[in-house]
Amino acid sequence: MPYYIGDVIKEEKRLIARTPEKFRETGIDVKLNTSAEGVDADKGIVKLSDGTVIPYDTLILGTGSSAFIPKIPGVELEGVFSLKKLDDAINIKKFIHNNNCRKAIIVGAGFIGMEMSEALRMRGIDTAVIDLLPRPAIRWDPEFSKVILEELTRQNVIFSGDTGMVSIEQGKNFRLRMNTTKGEMEADMILIAIGIRPNVKIANDLGLQIGRSGAIQVDYSQRTSKEGVYAVGDCCEVYHRVSHRWVHIPLGDVANKQGRVAGRNIGGGTMLFPGVVGAQSFKLFSLEVAATGLDESEAISCGYFPVSAMIWGNAFSRMLPGEKRLGVKLVADRASRKLLGAQAVGTTGAVSRINTLSLALWNGMVLDEIAYADLAYSPPVGASWDPIHIAAQELMRQL
Incomplete structure (x- = not known):
């Protein structure tokens, strides 16, 4: 939405992933300008702001956040x-x-x-x-x-x-x-x-369990504490694979995946949402800013013994003219040598490094593996010793 306001995206319709008409073509009814005022779980109905009710067998809460x-x-x-x-x-x-x-x-x-x-x-x-x-x-x-x-x-x-x-x-x-x-x-x-704050009024009215984060408590199938009620998106929690805690991370990509998992399970399939590592990024003028996993204070609160290292390198090979300065910081657990988190900032290459390190976090990799990971090398886009390698090796020296 900031890119629409900044006029990079000219038309608001480009921000709409699917129109009501497209939904209706696939048999999905869409009621615009209509809010859910309440739910009667005993009768299995949702009360709408226009005075009508909708019966349901299974209920999905996608009430978002404010x-x-x-x-x-x-x-x-x-x-x-x-x-x-x-x-x-x-x-x-x-x-x-x-x-x-x-x-x-x-x-x-x-x-x-x-x-x-x-x-x-x-x-x-x-x-x-x-x-x-x-x-x-x-x-x-x-x-x-x-x-x-x-x-x-x-x-x-x-x-x-x-x-x-x-x-x-x-x-x-x-x-x-x-x-x-x-x-x-x-x-x-x-x-x-x-x-933002998760919208949990309907969840509270239904007596659903609310997690420590203030969002709706769900399991890996997106089921809530009440039979036949699911929750997805900004209104509910998600499992963090590094902290091993259920947290509130209100991001659009997370909501999209949770919605698919809930839909598959309701439709008769079996699917579990495996969680997140907290990958996130934003662009600020010429800068890419990205992070994943935990920082030192979060790691301590989760019972780890964090140690960190930061390096400044080049986004591509130094053989080429020009320089694209890139900072990479890694956080690891002193006891297990596992990667716990990473941050990167630079005019280019920050997001791609964090995406790579997110996969390392996802798979529980240790510094010894990351320091010699097989990464694609080509002078215009990366050096033979990538900033990821250098940061991991620098951190290993502290262990």
Whole structure:
């Protein structure tokens, strides 16, 4: 959706994977602008907002998640947005066009905040990002966050860390004024991107078990604690193969896979969702930023004894002219030598390295295997000793 707002994607219809008409062609009824108001499990019916009911034999909850909006004065004002649904993206793009926006404030320096900072700058909008935490993309190592901050600065995005919202009101020189813990800021629009919450109201009404993460508890088949009720997507938990815990990772690719697993099982087949390793990435102007698995603090909380190493290398062979600087960080368990997590930042090659390391995590590989893994070599795209090899060997020296 940030790429639609930034006008890289011109038409909203390109964001729609399948239209209602396509669903209906395959015998799937779609009710638009209609919400599920409640479920009567004893009668096996779903009560809809239009006053009708739908009977069911098996129920799938795909209630998703909602943007978290803090309860502060002014969040209801025109020009204050969150970005979670397609309608949000359409409304933001329309607002920018109709109001000749010149200045924006983004609250939150996570994935959405970073991607939206690029989208707004691409529209020529002066952009500032504030966050309660001291640095952007706090999930990444401080040295990588520094690179991210340098990229924001290079692209004329102002970042203010250790800064919280207090209130929003009508502005003087611009439409809105935000009062923060560090003073006042004005802008034509404000985007609040400080996280999401799973939608579990119907699950609670049904008496379903809710996991420690606050999302619906499911098993590997996507079944909930109630017979005949499944849950998929942002509203439910997923098994993490490295932490060995059920966690909440609200990503579109995870939801897609969970939906297929649930559908296969309901249709009479047998399929288990094997879990995730937490692979994630975003693009920020010229940077690829990616991570997978656990960081040191997460590893400690899971009972591991983490040790880490970071290297800076080149995304391709040094024989070729030019340099594509690439940083790779690995985290491993001192006792078992197993890889626990990885991070990468660079103008190219970061995502491909993290995808490779995600497979290493998936298969429980140890550093000794990763350090000599057989990876494709060609000077334009990679060196004979890849940054993955070098990082693994550097980490082995610490064991």
